[in-house]
Amino acid sequence: MPARRTIGVDLGGTKLLAGAVDPRLGVHHRVQRTVTGLRQRALLDVAVDAVAEARESAGAEVAAVGFGLPALIDRRTGKVVVGVHTPLANLVFADVMAERLGLPVFVDNDGNNSALAEHRAGAARGVSEAIVLTLGTGIGGGLILGGQLYRGARGGAGELGHMEIDFDGNLDDDNCPGRGCAEMFASGRALEREATRLAAERPDSGLARALATGRTLAGPLVTELAHDGDPAAIEAVELIGARLGVVITSLVNIFNPQVIVVGGGVIAAGELLLAPARAVVAARTFPFFSEELRILPARFGVEAGMIGAAALAYDGLAELEAAAR
Amino acid sequence: MPARRTIGVDLGGTKLLAGAVDPRLGVHHRVQRTVTGLRQRALLDVAVDAVAEARESAGAEVAAVGFGLPALIDRRTGKVVVGVHTPLANLVFADVMAERLGLPVFVDNDGNNSALAEHRAGAARGVSEAIVLTLGTGIGGGLILGGQLYRGARGGAGELGHMEIDFDGNLDDDNCPGRGCAEMFASGRALEREATRLAAERPDSGLARALATGRTLAGPLVTELAHDGDPAAIEAVELIGARLGVVITSLVNIFNPQVIVVGGGVIAAGELLLAPARAVVAARTFPFFSEELRILPARFGVEAGMIGAAALAYDGLAELEAAAR
Numbered sequence: 001m002p003a004r005r006t007i008g009v010d011l012g013g014t015k016l017l018a019g020a021v022d023p024r025l026g027v028h029h030r031v032q033r034t035v036t037g038l039r040q041r042a043l044l045d046v047a048v049d050a051v052a053e054a055r056e057s058a059g060a061e062v063a064a065v066g067f068g069l070p071a072l073i074d075r076r077t078g079k080v081v082v083g084v085h086t087p088l089a090n091l092v093f094a095d096v097m098a099e100r101l102g103l104p105v106f107v108d109n110d111g112n113n114s115a116l117a118e119h120r121a122g123a124a125r126g127v128s129e130a131i132v133l134t135l136g137t138g139i140g141g142g143l144i145l146g147g148q149l150y151r152g153a154r155g156g157a158g159e160l161g162h163m164e165i166d167f168d169g170n171l172d173d174d175n176c177p178g179r180g181c182a183e184m185f186a187s188g189r190a191l192e193r194e195a196t197r198l199a200a201e202r203p204d205s206g207l208a209r210a211l212a213t214g215r216t217l218a219g220p221l222v223t224e225l226a227h228d229g230d231p232a233a234i235e236a237v238e239l240i241g242a243r244l245g246v247v248i249t250s251l252v253n254i255f256n257p258q259v260i261v262v263g264g265g266v267i268a269a270g271e272l273l274l275a276p277a278r279a280v281v282a283a284r285t286f287p288f289f290s291e292e293l294r295i296l297p298a299r300f301g302v303e304a305g306m307i308g309a310a311a312l313a314y315d316g317l318a319e320l321e322a323a324a325r
Numbered sequence: 326m327p328a329r330r331t332i333g334v335d336l337g338g339t340k341l342l343a344g345a346v347d348p349r350l351g352v353h354h355r356v357q358r359t360v361t362g363l364r365q366r367a368l369l370d371v372a373v374d375a376v377a378e379a380r381e382s383a384g385a386e387v388a389a390v391g392f393g394l395p396a397l398i399d400r401r402t403g404k405v406v407v408g409v410h411t412p413l414a415n416l417v418f419a420d421v422m423a424e425r426l427g428l429p430v431f432v433d434n435d436g437n438n439s440a441l442a443e444h445r446a447g448a449a450r451g452v453s454e455a456i457v458l459t460l461g462t463g464i465g466g467g468l469i470l471g472g473q474l475y476r477g478a479r480g481g482a483g484e485l486g487h488m489e490i491d492f493d494g495n496l497d498d499d500n501c502p503g504r505g506c507a508e509m510f511a512s513g514r515a516l517e518r519e520a521t522r523l524a525a526e527r528p529d530s531g532l533a534r535a536l537a538t539g540r541t542l543a544g545p546l547v548t549e550l551a552h553d554g555d556p557a558a559i560e561a562v563e564l565i566g567a568r569l570g571v572v573i574t575s576l577v578n579i580f581n582p583q584v585i586v587v588g589g590g591v592i593a594a595g596e597l598l599l600a601p602a603r604a605v606v607a608a609r610t611f612p613f614f615s616e617e618l619r620i621l622p623a624r625f626g627v628e629a630g631m632i633g634a635a636a637l638a639y640d641g642l643a644e645l646e647a648a649a650r
Contacts, residue, residue, distance in 0.1 A: 072613050081613045129478045143579075145470060152581025153454045156614055162578035164609070167490040167510065167571040178574060178609045185492065246492040249503060253487035254468075254579065256477025284489070284503045288397050288406045289481055 004063045006317070007054045008310030010110060010303075011035070011047060011069055013086055013137070017303065018050045020058035021310030025121040027303065029057040040087045048100050065103050066313030067093065068110035068305040070140070075155030078107070082175075106316035110134070111158050113308030114263055114298070115142020116149055120311050122299035123261045130259040131251050132298070133160055134305075135244070135266035139183035145255070161187065165246055186243040188219035188266050195222040195236040206230030223269045234272060241273040245280025252281060252289045263298025270297060329388045331642070332379045333635030335435060335628075336360070336372060336394055338411055338462070342628065343375045345383035346635030350446040352628065354382040365412045373425050390428050391638030392418065393435035393630045395465070400480030403432070407500075431641035435459070436483050438633030439588055439623070440467020441474055445636050447624035448586045455584040456576050457623070458485055459630075460569070460591035464508035470580070486512065490571055511568040513544035513591050520547040520561040531555030548594045559597060566598040570605025577606060577614045588623025595622060 005028065009018040018031040031050045035043055047067075055062045071088060072081040078095060080088040098105040108116075115124075115132035124130035128147040134140040139161030143150040151157050161183035162176055169180025184190060195217040199207035206225045211217055225233035248260050266273060278295050300307050330353065334343040343356040356375045360368055372392075380387045396413060397406040403420060405413040423430040433441075440449075440457035449455035453472040459465040464486030468475040476482050486508035487501055494505025509515060520542040524532035531550045536542055550558035573585050591598060603620050625632050 072611065074613070082611050145475060150470060150580075153583045153617070154581055154613065156581035156611075157579065159578040159581075162610075163488070163575040164571050165489060165492040165505075167568060177611065178578070179571075180490075243492060246489050246504075250488040250575075253484040253503070254482065255475075256479055256481035256484075258478045285487075286397065286407050286481075286502065288399070288479065292478070 004061045005058045006310045006313035007051055007058070007062055007065045008113075008306045008308065008313065009047060009051060009065065009067045010113070010305035010309055011043075011067055011086065012110065012305070013070055016046060016050055017306045018054045019303070019306050019310065020054045020062065021307060022060075023314060025117065025307050025311060027307065028059055029054055038087070040091070043087060044096070044100070047097065051101055062103065064313040064317045065097065065101055065105050066113070066309035066311070066316065067097065067105065067107040068113035068309040068312075069093065069107060070110050072156050072159075073107060073109060075151060104313070104316060104320060106312050108309070108312050109140070109142075109155070109158065110305045111140030111160075112142045112149055112151065113312055114140070114300075114304035115144055115158070115261075115308065116311045117300050117304045117308035118261045118263065118298055119144045119149075121307070122304065123296040124259045127258045129255065129257045130261060131160070131255060131257050132261045132263065133244070133247070134264035134298075135187055135262065136264040137188050139187050140264070143255070160247070160251070163247060163250060165243070165250070182247045186240050186247055188264070190243070191219045191222055191236060191240045191266060192217050194239050195233065198232045198236050202232045205232030207232045207236070219265055220268065223266070226269060226272050237269045237272045238276045240266065241269075241276035242280050244273065245277035245284070248277055248281050248295065249284045252285050252293060256289055258292065258294065260293065260295045261298050262295065263301065263304050265302065267297050267301070329386045330383045331635045331638035332376055332383070332387055332390045333438075333631045333633065333638065334372060334376060334390065334392045335438070335630035335634055336368075336392055336411065337435065337630075338395055341371060341375055342631045343379045344628070344631050344635065345379045345387065346632060347385075348639060350442065350632050350636060352632065353384055354379055363412070365416070368412060369421070369425070372422065376426055387428065389638040389642045390422065390426055390430045391438070391634035391636070391641065392422065392430065392432040393438035393634040393637075394418065394432060395435050397481050397484075398432060398434060400476060429638070429641060429645060431637050433634075433637050434465070434467075434480070434483065435630045436465030436485075437467045437474055437476065438637055439465070439625075439629035440469055440483070440586075440633065441636045442625050442629045442633035443586045443588065443623055444469045444474075446632070447629065448621040449584045452583045454580065454582045455586060456485070456580060456582050457586045457588065458569070458572070459589035460512055460587065461589040462513050464512050465589070468580070485572070485576070488572060488575060490568070490575070507568075507572045511565050511572055513589070515568070516544045516547055516561060516565045516591060517542050519564050520558065523557045523561050527557045530557035532557045532561070544590055545593065548591070551594060551597050562594045562597045563601045565591065566594075566601035567605050569598065570602035570609070573602055573606050573620065574609045577610050577618060581614055582618065585618065585620045586623050587620065588626065588629050590627065592622050592626070
């Protein structure tokens with residue numbers, strides 16, 4: 001009989017990704033749902049249904065469920081505090097889901113889960129000091145310090161997209177009270193904005209032609225055009241990469257890490273994004289910090305949050321079992 | 326017979342402060358020396374002499390010496406890596422001093438030592454998650470995470486003055502390859518620069534009158550004028566305080582700490598500095614982060630580095646004794 005499994009669920013603002021995951025963090029069955037615009041009750045129903053499907057196809061006993069949310073979660077009360085793209089504020093999410101699922105449920109911020117996945121079995125495996133940045137619509141993050149996920153006083157640590165890199169800058173456009181936040185300059189949304197600007201400046205570019213056909217210059221399209229060699233698209237990606245390098249420079253001076261892992265949708269640009277980031281970090285930090293630093297793409301890509309949620313569930317189970325002994 | 330003591334030495338770029346310190350971090354004898362412009366050999370001689378004086382007047386057996394340097398120190402090799410204002414690069418400082426002093430010697434970055442002092446017996450006492458910012462000529466820092474000083478992969482963590490808060494900004498003017506570093510905007514040097522600018526704009530201000538008498542608008546003078554009620558001096562301090570608030574905003578989003586401690590010479594401005602910093606943090610962060618956060622002046626002022634160096638020596642002794650058992 002195979003070892004038991006946990007189900008990891010990454011419940012984002014637009015989609016839900018669930019998977020039945022074994023103790024080595026191999027994924028055995030995947031479930032995906034679109035959740036754009038759902039209100040709380042419908043969203044919870046979709047999550048319950050997705051977990052049920054993953055459980056039926058898990059191929060082994062499912063012992064617990066882990067969730068990742070794009071939200072701050074108060075570790076002391078379990079309450080969802082600020083859900084940027086998710087209608088779950090004030091819900092004690094784990095308790096509600098545990099009751100509906102009849103299984104132990106654990107929940108954390110999606111950036112923390114991604115960091116957990118990359119540390120346990122991904123690009124930061126075997127490393128004790130690692131910072132994970134997730135470049136999606138906004139920027140999320142997670143901190144591995146001394147070999148453990150660092151959560152701060154109440155569970156809010158790792159909001160790396162809200163480092164302010166333009167101190168006299170504009171209000172963040174993501175429901176955040178900050179100004180000049182990193183995610184305004186180096187996220188997928190920023191890539192779309194810069195690509196749209198470049199398309200207007202370069203009517204002969206691939207970007208401009210794509211725009212002229214009525215398409216939106218969203219991150220995946222810009223990345224595709226950059227990989228195809230369109231100079232304007234490459235310039236847009238490189239600009240985001242250079243600004244990512246500024247964020248990493250600060251993180252390097254703050255943490256002196258061994259590894260920085262870059263994940264999220266924008267990392268589909270690969271070296272087009274990371275090469276300019278590395279160049280900025282090399283130019284702006286002392287060799288003491290940068291000479292042994294590795295800046296790596298995430299291993300798990302869009303599945304990092306889901307796999308990390310499953311790892312969170314294994315950790316939670318281990319704690320429950322230790323407490324019961 | 327009184328308990329044993331350690332000697333803490335804060336060896337800055339312009340002066341050395343040494344003290345004989347008891348296990349509760351009370352200071353029993355102080356020694357001060359000017360070290361501006363000294364080369365390595367002379368600097369080491371002054372340090373040896375200062376320790377000898379503190380040792381003679383310690384009133385108890387001295388068991389070890391701790392040093393703080395304004396430098397990066399490689400924890401694996403013990404080498405001083407980058408000494409911004411100190412001619413100690415490449416020296417294995419602790420070994421050299423242990424040989425000359427005939428005592429166990431421990432060394433760390435001055436910002437780390439200040440954090441240690443404030444955590445053990447100062448403004449961050451009893452708190453497990455605290456960030457210490459030291460606003461002197463530049464900006465130093467130290468991180469207390471999970472109740473312990475966090476040093477990163479090689480010992481370089483906590484260089485909070487080199488968070489980049491103006492990502493397209495100018496080169497740092499402090500021998501640092503960074504651009505738009507926090508210390509260019511919120512340090513004692515920045516206070517002097519802003520006060521000098523305001524003096525030129527306001528010929529009737531106290532700042533302008535002080536400048537006209539041939540004085541330099543260094544931090545202590547600007548602070549004194551601000552405390553005396555000169556509106557231009559107050560404006561200069563408040564501007565630095567607001568920018569300090571930007572730095573703290575980022576730190577709050579990164580670490581979700583319980584306490585931020587602000588020390589160094591600039592904290593002589595007290596609430597004139599901290600009130601605008603708190604206002605910026607309250608405006609720019611979610612209540613989840615800010616509602617339980619305390620932003621406090623350092624307890625130990627200019628002695629934090631020295632007292633922390635003594636605490637470092639006690640920690641080092643405890644490790645030596647544990648290893649010998």
